[in-house]
Amino acid sequence: MTERRPVAEFVAEATEIVEGLSRELLGLDERRGEEPDPERLNAIFRAAHSLKGLASLFGHDRIARLAHVLEDALDALRLGKVAADDALIDAFIDGVDVLSGLLAMASRGETDGPAAERALALAQHIETLVAPAPEKPPALHELGVDKAVLNVLTEYEEHRLRENVKKGVALYMVRAVFSLEDFDQKLTALNAALKPLAEVVSTLPSAQASDEARIAFDLLVACRQPAADLEAVIRPFGATHALLSASVAPRPSAPVPVPVTAGPTAEVSLKSLSQTVRVDIARLDRLMAAVGDLLLTRTNIKRFAEGARAAGGGLHPMWAQELSREARALERKLDDLQKGILEVRMVPLGQVFDRLARLVRRLLRESGKEIDFEISGGDVELDKLIVEELSDPLMHLLRNAIDHGIEAPDKRASKGKPRRGRIRLRAANSGNHVVIEVGDDGAGMDDDRIRDEAVSRGLLTTKKAADLQRTDLLNLVFLPGFSTRRQVSELSGRGVGLDVVKTNLGRLSGLIDIVSERGQGTTFVLTLPLTLAIIRALVVQSAGRTYAVPMSSVLEIVAVRPSELRTVEHRQMLSVRGQTVPFVRLSQLFKLPETPVDLHYVVLVGLAQHRLGIAVDHLLGQQDVVTKPLSARLRDVPGLAGATDLGDRRAVLVLDVPALVSEIVRPQASP
């Protein structure tokens, strides 16, 4: 406890900082070549600075050292001592990568690893990049600014002042006097009001307060607009202004007095600026379980209230009515509570997208291919646990798109395609699901290569391979170890990528579809449930028993006559819009008494790339349920994810769709 907690806390907090750093750096990266926005530079500088502080506080020297180098480099950048050139921005982006690596090491309690070596090399690299090129800046007082003012400015403020003077922006000293009670709000408001037309270079508390209950400020302002505009903005605040310097204006008649003693370090409140709390997801799980139990009580009370109204016997009708009303109120509040907790668990996909963007940039630099990388839908939200599980699969899909998808520029040109390839990572909401697509406009999946590979690996006979439907053929790429690359490189060749994609998506009850056209490109479409905590279930009946099927795995429901089934190699198959899908009766699979039926209700389910039709006798409806685990004693019983309560205090079994699909479909997919 005493050992682990600080590490976890440090890693959580540091990760947050690094993520913020990464976001701002990507903004910088997108605007390469332009002069960097000072606000953005400051944000990056602050992030590096806080990280340095945090890391040294917790004794993570390596992280502190790298953060320190970054901080120095950023300081040089925002002071205009170095230019934001490509080399420097690349180095910063690498820096975020290395920092993430170091944090991962810290969280595992490791002290050595490749990230540590990279950290050292990178720190040296950055230091050489920002090594000072000495050049004496012109003295500011020569530019027409009063020396008294200059005395109290920090180096950064001086730099901003110089920049403004260089650009010929007029400088003013704005004097504002506020009551001690609310000066902080007023000052913030004044700053905000000035922002559209001016840059506040420095705020200096003035010794010249007229009385005890008031405080005066001198704001050194570089105003891009005519003085009249400035006047209009500051007048509501009771502030006055005086011109300090301007390329086209006379010098001020009376210099504004500036205190020499009080520096610009106004007292800072120790209150945290952040309005957020960090919560362990396990706590949310417990809350969610409690809500799940309350939902059941609600169902019972509701039924009781309805019954009481209908039956009447012995109970005053007023009571029954009251009870119904309270039951409805309870229901609404519980729905709010449930939604609230689900919302708290939701995080934007942008959290992983940012990390992926960094990775892709690095891979692109190394691959030598010309590729535009587009991201959209970073604001789409998903359960935190799902978002974390997605980062590896998406990384593998992007790597594949770069390595197997996009062709070399010359090859593309020879095929009449634009030299630059395009990779898209897109997310969008679709009802209760989120759909994420990773698409490339490259070569497409190579059917022949895949077929040859499968045959040469002994997965299929030549004859069987020739008969295979295209979807089934493409699905072979998900097999562990399957790769059309003969040579293992840093990017590909081990055949683990799509196996990871399939496994993680299965764990999340997600679906994978491949859309691939020779010469046109490949798109992987991932469909995911929004949350795993409370699931929507389809309640079905088979041989008189009730079961719940997670809706996240249900693709559609079709009614099929027994005569429409086909038998292929001793297996019943069903045809859904041209696709052949294995069919199984739940009663048969579960060895329950089977009775002949005129019509099967087939629940079409999917796991990753596989589809399966499960026939049941009746469909009873849909309900939100919380799945409780089955006892560890039942670990060996296949096909069940847990049990739930539909409101009648019975245990209703929840089917484990991934397990059922693997049980039925797998034996066929492997040799």
Place this chain on the structure above:
Amino acid sequence: MSTFEQLIDQFLYRPDEPGLPSLQWLADAPRPESTGVEAPQEFLAFSLTDETYAVPIATVREIVKVPVITEVPRAPKELLGVMNLRGEVLPVYDVRARLLLAGGVQPITGPGDVPAQARIVLVKSESGDAGIITDGVEGVVRLLPSLTEPPPPGGTEKPFLAGLSRRGERLYILLDVEKVLE
């Protein structure tokens, strides 16, 4: 009962409602005068078919009326199914077949399939708490370790037994909970 009373009954029903033999007896039961000779150990006695079995009281978590039991497909036949006890899902076993008592495992899906005095003894266990269906709970007995003998040799049920113990006329078969639920 009016429909309304039934509704209330159903609403208020708990598988563990009062009126059942309760572990509270322990506190109430008169303690034997400590003679300094030997401390008796406390067991919960229950009947299976026509024999009386006993398990150490420390292993018993709760005694509940037989609720609706959900059968678990493709589970070992000793498992009657799972029950929902205040939101917790617990397996329920019928150990009669293992103990070579009459007739093998009969499917039991709810209170309708068992006599009124049948109870589920919920035992604590390393590999997960579980219920054992019994034909009735007799109560807590204090048994002297010196009057406990090892189970008779031979017999396939032997591995599930911890011993035999006498108290006056009565013979109690001591059950090894972990083994019989394995």
